[in-house]
Amino acid sequence: MSAAVGGLALMVVLGGTTFVLAKGGMSHEDRIAAALQSSELFAVLVSGSLLGAVATALGFGTYRRMPTRISREEAIAGAVLGLQAALSGLVLLWFVHGDMERFARNFLSFEQIVPHSEAFLRGAGNTLVLAGAGELFGVILGLVLSLFTMSRRAVVRAPARVYINLFRGTPLLLQLSLIYFGLALGLGVNMSAYTAAILAFSLNTGAYSAEVFRAGIQSIERGQMEAARGLGLGYMQSMRYVVVPQAVRRVIPPLMNEFVILIKDTSLIAFLGLSYAQRDLFSVGSQGYSQYFNATFYVAAGLGYLVVTLPLIRLVNWAEKRMRSGIPGVGG
Structure with a gap:
């Protein structure tokens, strides 16, 4: 159970972030900055972080009660995946609260590369x-x-x-x-x-x-x-x-x-x-x-x-x- 929740949480954080950026468009710095500051990305990161926290709690909480070695390994895997998702989501939430327009202009202005x-x-x-x-x-x-x-x-x-x-x-x-x-x-x-x-x-x-x-x-x-x-x-x-x-x-x-x-x-x-x-x-x-x-x-x-x-x-x-x-x- 925890492994599935942890995998889902990591998919929400990483896959959701990629989807929001791709949907907004990577062709111009203004679109990238808008996608990074969008409410959609904020919702994705919050949801992924919460799911990750739940997976971490489930994994560590049920580890000792699992009857077999395989089920204990699955519980640990779910907890680790959830922890990765929660930490990634929190770091990205902290990051996108910066000056994304300035960041995109100085680091993601790919039209100048073409x-x-x-x-x-x-x-x-x-x-x-x-x-x-x-x-x-x-x-x-x-x-x-x-x-x-x-x-x-x-x-x-x-x-x-x-x-x-x-x-x-x-x-x-x-x-x-x-x-x-x-x-x-x-x-x-x-x-x-x-x-x-x-x-x-x-x-x-x-x-x-x-x-x-x-x-x-x-x-x-x-x-x-x-x-x-x-x-x-x-x-x-x-x-x-x-x-x-x-x-x-x-x-x-x-x-x-x-x-x-x-x-x-x-x-x-x-x-x-x-x-x-x-x-x-x-x-x-x-x-x-x-x-x-x-x-x-x-x-x-x-x-x-x-x-x-x-x-x-x-x-x-x-x-x-x-x-x-x-x-x-x-x-x-």
């Missing part, structure tokens, strides 16, 4: 290129470094550890600055901001990927290496044909997660002074804000990052489930 849609699309493409190139070269570098860090020879292992600790222990923004400005001013090595960004992302990703690969390789059962050596394979042959292929399968989800993080980190290149054709999503948003002094451009950039990253996050979650179900001893 003429710049091509720039945002180009920025999304540049973001993916920067992150994709950085991830590709970084993964290759990380695999090599991971093998070095597991060497029995200190002269091989030590430089790799120094490199990894150096790039993991310093901010990516500092690394971008040193590569782009430091090489040009200190050594006279001039490169475009785009090239410098890819180089910095690759070197930084290589350090993190090395640790991911090292953990993946060390998670392979020791008997795999021993069996390969027993068949007459050398150390490097055993790593190449037996251990590393199995490790790669295990490290795919964390490497994909690193790629998602790198997509967001591409916003750091905004200070390098990219050309119009090289701007990433955040740079496009920053340029629009500096031109119109309207934060809607930042909102659009944020939505662009979500469009790019959310499918990848779903893919990471799916891959993690596949890895857990296909690897003995991993997961449930």
Whole structure:
């Protein structure tokens, strides 16, 4: 009972708010402000909050009297859903009592974005290129470094550890600055901001990927290496044909997660002074804000990052489930 009430309450708050906004129209800031200040939205939020409070009271109140574990879990689920609905409704009620006209004018003026849609699309493409190139070269570098860090020879292992600790222990923004400005001013090595960004992302990703690969390789059962050596394979042959292929399968989800993080980190290149054709999503948003002094451009950039990253996050979650179900001893 409480689960149904809690689900209904959350649907009223979230679905009702979406319906009221869609009904009022999202094409102009005045319509958005009017929808946010409407009596319909107020009624929706109050109703949803009250339903949420009822579901919370029902869930926690009947939990101990439920005869089975399943019914107790349903009671807790209803209470949690109701609590989420009540808190969401109250927060939205507090929010809409502010100056919605000013908020919509500064953050939801999407009609100003339409003429710049091509720039945002180009920025999304540049973001993916920067992150994709950085991830590709970084993964290759990380695999090599991971093998070095597991060497029995200190002269091989030590430089790799120094490199990894150096790039993991310093901010990516500092690394971008040193590569782009430091090489040009200190050594006279001039490169475009785009090239410098890819180089910095690759070197930084290589350090993190090395640790991911090292953990993946060390998670392979020791008997795999021993069996390969027993068949007459050398150390490097055993790593190449037996251990590393199995490790790669295990490290795919964390490497994909690193790629998602790198997509967001591409916003750091905004200070390098990219050309119009090289701007990433955040740079496009920053340029629009500096031109119109309207934060809607930042909102659009944020939505662009979500469009790019959310499918990848779903893919990471799916891959993690596949890895857990296909690897003995991993997961449930």
